[in-house]
Amino acid sequence: MRQAGRYLPEYRALKAKHSFLEMAHTPELAAEVTLQPLRRYALDAAIIFSDILVIPEAMGLPYSFREEGGIQMAFSVRSRDDLGKLAVGGAVESLDYVMQALRLVRSELKDDKALLGFCGSPWTLAAYMVDGGVSGGLPTLMAMFREDAQLFREILQSITTVCCDYVRALAESGVDAIQIFDSWAGLCPDEFYQQASLQWIEQIVRAVDGKVPVILFAKGRGENWQELAATGASAISVDWTINLPSLREQLPAKIAVQGNLDPALLLGDEILVRRATQSLLASMDGKRGFIFNLGHGLLPQIPPENVGALVETVTSWRNS
Secondary structure, three states: OOOOOOOOHHHHHHHOOOOHHHHHHOHHHHHHHHHHHHHHOOOOEEEOOOOOOHHHHHHOOOEEEOOOOOEEEOOOOOOHHHHOOOOOOOHHHHHHHHHHHHHHHHHHOOOOOEEEEEEEOHHHHHHHHHHOOOEOEOHHHHHHHHHOHHHHHHHHHHHHHHHHHHHHHHHHOOOOEEEEEEOOHHHOOHHHHHHHHHHHHHHHHHHHOOOOOEEEEEOOOHHHHHHHHOOOOOEEEOOOOOOHHHHHHHOOOOOEEEEEEOHHHHHOOHHHHHHHHHHHHHHOOOOOOEEEEEOOOOOOOOOHHHHHHHHHHHHHHHHO
């Protein structure tokens, strides 16, 4: 999952000089942060340093970080007047800084290293754009879904249109795969998940048009693997609550599975990290279409040497 971040001292050194948004908006800085983990570890891929909220920002809804933590959106989109403040056509043009960063990273990577781009799902982006965050659940977004379905669809379609333009631009800028993060999928009631989220994700997958593989991560939704697979995604990424061997057996052979070590295990000692990693690898030994990964992002307090122990365990297993 997320490679760059506060767990790396070189990242913290850069962060002391530049804000997160400055680093994300500056191609040279974004490229530097993207490449930092690959200089330390024998990783297979680089994940571009960016944020899922670049989409609403490009539409005219800026975001910032509260001093006490969490995301602060400039305003909430709760009416057609609010929606009218947002740009849709041409919004992706303001995201050229991401494409520049991708091209810089691509020029630095070796031929055996992949480059991944990503975007948020429309449902997850709407969680921020309508509710302003997710700390208290999504009462406004869910109320809109139930009580003003037309406005909900207009907002989600606007987000989806920009996401489609964005993933096309990513595919044209040198990425080898695109991951869609439906990070707040678990906050959508099960009976509404297809209507509220998956139908919009399907549009994004179709927009990629098979140019590169699409990996879908829907946190808290691994049990809905049939619906996730029906989006057309090339791989399903799951959190650590899912039995990975069982999922591999159930998924069609043409769909890969990614995951799913609990990142909290990396807070322990190196022996624990190696044992947990070996256990997961052993459970998937001989099963095709498996991408080892964490079940969510790296935590800021994880010791860098534990990440090194994990990577070394995976690479030595693969080469044994």
